[in-house]
Amino acid sequence: MKFGTKAIHAGIQPDPSTGAIMTPIFQTSTYVQKSPGDHLGYEYSRTHNPTRTALQNNLAALENGKYGLCFSSGLGAIDAIIKLLNPGDEVISTNDLYGGSYRIFTKVFERYGIKFHFISMEDPKTIEKYVNQSTKLIWAETPTNPMMNIIDIEEIGKVAKKHHLLFAVDNTFATPFLQNPLDLGADIVMHSVTKYLGGHSDVVMGALIVNDDQLAEKLAFIQNACGATPGPQDCFLVLRGIKTLHIRMERHCQNGKEIAHFLKAHPKVDKVYWPGFEDHPNHDIAKKQMRDFGGMISFVIKGNKVEDAKRVLENLHYFSLAESLGGVESLSGHPASMTHASIPKEEREKVGLVDSLIRLSVGIEDVEDLKADLEAALEKV
Numbered sequence: 445m446k447f448g449t450k451a452i453h454a455g456i457q458p459d460p461s462t463g464a465i466m467t468p469i470f471q472t473s474t475y476v477q478k479s480p481g482d483h484l485g486y487e488y489s490r491t492h493n494p495t496r497t498a499l500q501n502n503l504a505a506l507e508n509g510k511y512g513l514c515f516s517s518g519l520g521a522i523d524a525i526i527k528l529l530n531p532g533d534e535v536i537s538t539n540d541l542y543g544g545s546y547r548i549f550t551k552v553f554e555r556y557g558i559k560f561h562f563i564s565m566e567d568p569k570t571i572e573k574y575v576n577q578s579t580k581l582i583w584a585e586t587p588t589n590p591m592m593n594i595i596d597i598e599e600i601g602k603v604a605k606k607h608h609l610l611f612a613v614d615n616t617f618a619t620p621f622l623q624n625p626l627d628l629g630a631d632i633v634m635h636s637v638t639k640y641l642g643g644h645s646d647v648v649m650g651a652l653i654v655n656d657d658q659l660a661e662k663l664a665f666i667q668n669a670c671g672a673t674p675g676p677q678d679c680f681l682v683l684r685g686i687k688t689l690h691i692r693m694e695r696h697c698q699n700g701k702e703i704a705h706f707l708k709a710h711p712k713v714d715k716v717y718w719p720g721f722e723d724h725p726n727h728d729i730a731k732k733q734m735r736d737f738g739g740m741i742s743f744v745i746k747g748n749k750v751e752d753a754k755r756v757l758e759n760l761h762y763f764s765l766a767e768s769l770g771g772v773e774s775l776s777g778h779p780a781s782m783t784h785a786s787i788p789k790e791e792r793e794k795v796g797l798v799d800s801l802i803r804l805s806v807g808i809e810d811v812e813d814l815k816a817d818l819e820a821a822l823e824k825v
């Protein structure tokens with residue numbers, strides 16, 4: 445089955461009791477048993493819910509995986525992965541990552557005796573310098589947020605295999621439409637479903653996709669035992685959103701490309717970060733592992749003044765200033781004070797995340813209106 449067909453059909457059956465083509469919202473906490481243990485596979489909705497099952501199977505198919513597991517947020521999904529570890533274990537992570545991931549690693553799990561090394565993985569060989577007997581997991585995000593660096597998934601997969609480490613990839617920015625980390629050697633794919641997969645800025649949800657039976661069993665145990673599961677209404681909304689994922693992503697990529705080139709040619713703009721540029725430092729890897737380059741762009745205004753960045757953000761009209769990304773509507777953000785405020789300034793600046801950096805999530809509106817919006821806001825500086 446090809447991607448667009450999977451988005452609409454994979455894991456989804458008409459409802460057997462009515463023939464309803466849309467997966468019903470099974471708004472129930474529990475299921476009646478004929479006699480103790482005699483039931484139809486459903487006992488309690490934290491453990492299993494048919495709407496969630498349909499979504500989990502659909503997500504697994506989109507990532508070429510065997511098992512999908514949904515959580516009540518992306519961070520709930522990340523939490524479940526780290527709960528596979530024990531005190532004393534070590535994790536090697538990309539140093540340019542979602543601020544909330546950095547926060548749960550350092551502010552929550554370090555207290556439980558898990559150690560995190562944040563490193564640049566642009567040269568995968570550097571990872572080996574940090575591997576020791578306690579290392580259990582490699583955590584990578586690509587494209588990275590918000591600097592749009594590209595990490596070579598296949599090369600890191602080789603390092604992980606060699607040292608028998610689990611390898612998890614946060615695939616939120618790329619989505620399964622652009623890249624499939626399991627095919628490149630990752631063990632776990634993580635998504636903030638809140639973003640492109642949901643796609644309509646109306647749900648907060650997370651997901652994990654894996655192939656290994658035992659790993660799936662351990663994660664399903666944590667999903668049920670710790671309980672960060674989404675409700676059926678949210679699962680329905682995401683199932684609905686995913687039906688147009690391929691079409692939305694095509695337009696996000698098309699608009700992203702136009703906006704990236706527009707900004708790069710703009711006299712008031714200094715640096716533009718987007719992996720589709722031929723002079724992007726990891727463009728070749730992006731071309732190798734991604735089908736297109738997506739709609740996430742970061743840029744810095746000439747002079748690198750925070751006030752100028754603020755003025756642009758205040759004057760954008762269609763690019764609403766808001767946390768999050770990946771919805772049909774364009775959004776703008778100021779990572780230093782918003783999504784990445786929980787990362788210390790010195791750490792942020794090491795990766796180029798300066799205080800005047802603006803991040804755009806290019807939506808699927810008419811691109812001419814988006815360009816005019818940026819032009820008008822840039823005129824104010």
Ligand SMILES: *Cc1c(COP(=O)(O)O)cnc(C)c1O
Pocket residue numbers: 517518519520542544545585589614616617635636637638639648649650
């Ligand atoms: C938003 C986001 C998360 C966290 O997901 P939530 O659904 O907000 O909990 C993790 N990683 C990336 C890259 C994100 O953009």
